[in-house]
Amino acid sequence: MNDIVTFKIAIPSDNDGYVLLQCEYCGEYFKCAPHDMESDEILHIYCPSCGLISESYITEDVIRLANAMIENYIQDTLYDFSKKMERQFSHNKFVKYKAGRKPKKEYEPPVYSTIEDLVEYNYRCCDRSAKINPLLKMSVSFCPFCGGVEFGNQ
């Protein structure tokens, strides 16, 4: 049996090509373009709200889906194993083994790219754009690409 199992989760982007992110420190949602996040010039992504560098910007949606997929995979694997045992012992007078009922599937919720009230903001320091909470746009935010403070009023 192969020991490594890979799960693929497609994270959808919105109509403008932005991907939804969530800061693990303050829970703030914002959006960045994949080409910016993958750029060699950008070492870290800073949260526009708290200015910290989150270890991961995976949204709760994606984590929930990943957990459900893993749960289902484990249940399937255990059930298959039980079935195999059942077959193996089916002609054995001394051991009786029943696999039991197939476990119920965990719901795998879809991942949404939509938190529609985020607005595009161009950070002139890096000449890159992100989508942020309109309240941040009107007040103070941190550039997701360099961490610089922006006093927004564009």
Ligand SMILES: [Zn+2]
């Ligand atoms: Zn934050």
Ligand SMILES: [Zn+2]
């Ligand atoms: Zn910047």
